[in-house]
Amino acid sequence: MAAVNIQFDPNLVDESKSLEILVPATILTILIVSSTTTRLLTKLYLRRRLGIEDYFIIVGLAFNLTGNILEMRCVHNGFGRHLQFLTMRQRRVVRKFTQYDIMCAGVSIWAVKMSISFFILTYLANVHRRFKWFIYGLMVMSTLASFGQLIAWGLQARPLEKLWNPEVPGTIASPHPLFVVHITTTVIGGIIDVFYALSPIYIIGRLQMRLRRKITILSLTGSGIVIFILSITRLIFVKTFFDLDYSWSLCEQFIFSIFERNLAEFVADLPVLYHLLRRISERLEGLKASLKGRNNEAKNRSDSSKENEFSLVTIGAAVTHPPRIAALGGFRAYGRNAQISGFEAEAFEDELPLREDSPHAPEENGAIVVKTDVDVWSENENSQAREERNKSIIWPLE
Template structure:
């Protein structure tokens, strides 16, 4: 059997037959498993913490994460143990067959993971944007992506007749030109990615928001264009698939093939996680501010706004100079409802500090909703309010 290598290529392979890319393969396939699993788990935690419920886009991203894990597992299982990452001249015929078989399984996981990520992003668009025309565009794009995924999956199943000829060179059969098929898959995938990630930009710029916020939202939605860069780079290394030294040239192709769906998963997970962390941080800060106010509630209140100073000068205010105010009474009343000996002691302390009746008197006003004010003895009816002031005599 004639060698597929020229004398120059054979001399190069002989000189570099001890070279190895195995360590590169191990970390290239291990990092996506960890990153995708952690980010998807944190996405689900964020949705549960925010009580938003699990929606269709979440299920699709979960499925895409499972496919990515399967993709990396097949690369690790069929790769380094069978000579992937080494030059083909040092790899046995059986191991070469196992590498091709692993590539077949790997390709199916790759295609399904890409389709799941795209459909997850489109499902998110459909849920967030309610414009009917935009939703129809989303549904049309989702139908195209689904048809694209089914088409390449079926084509891959029919790549060789019989199918065993795909990985076993001893089986005689008819096969498609896989380099052409992979070029078509990558080019159509790149065009679809650009279209999907730019889709929401016109909708954002029609929102009633400041230009700065529109630009920020557009940037967030266009972060996914980074995966288009990975697709473009992957397209440049597809030619290695047709090389006779496939056990060596499959390594960069496999690396870009796992980082492409990983990029899509991260681009959909990280904004949700970041938003939830911001929301949680704001809740913690508000709780801290409330505790600080509660701990200082017995201190002398400060007079802040000009309106408050003007009201005190007139002797009409909701704050009194015996260090009692409506805010303290409201907070203590709410705390007392929860029960506890400490709260009752605070309530008694507050009662002991009531305004001096020789200085302050109580004035009540009944708001009848546009009618004349009535006396305090008027019975409150629906739509009526009663306001109470402490007024200096």
């Protein structure tokens, strides 16, 4: 469809659909830039080399961003308004950018399909080798359909500039071949999308793995059904290519095209993004468990220090107010654990540090045997003399 002049219709209102195009184009641009960049950085962070599927997704990102920018430029020049309200310059710019946007959409969708194909070959070809040649066949079909559409697009006019600049000498071909090729390409692309979305049900369903993991993988791959629905819905508006008021009538067609090609790239990034989110979740769980372990360790240390403090207080009380001993005897101490033998203490059983320089502390099989005579205090003995006597026996507490 060449740039033409149309008759002015006074019944038309000068309204715009610009927000319907700008809002999704802006949001999806941020989405695909974030997802693809995260995908590439994740692989580099994990020290994995970029594969051929990553290079194709980079190509898809480049053409997707170009298409989104062209959409925004079209809106800036009046796309989304009726053609009769645009100047001749705006009509030419809109016509030119919409044509280039069709080319960018075709290349970006093809690159994304190639990326998904190589991804499946990389991870599943060795498991199910019979799918290998079938996937290669789908790749050939997708390539032929996409480049067939590009060839039909490039042959619309000779030279191509004639499409948007009627002053350029040349010829314009019938739009029907491009119309037929566009429908054929969309149908073939839809079949491939369905296969990529549903084939893992058979492939993964026969593998031995946890049900939860199967559901997760099938959810990631099954999201490609959304792309199939968008591409088929876009066919409803394909007849708008023949409408002379193209700046207004092509809006719905281009809105579905924006969603289709951008979401296709996001779906292709999902497996790597899911892997990243799972690793982050595992790290957070590990960090949480580590912090919980440290808190428990600190609590145990606190309880241990309280017990040690209680022991020191008990020992101090034993030094200041020693228990009355009912008989004479000796005791053997193993480190901190004292075994009392030969006598019983009244309500007292605790560890007492021994003097290292005691002449009566021979070692016996790693244990310290202390033999000592203990006097029996009477009730009337002076308390001060009792304390001095106790210090000479037990002090210092080290």
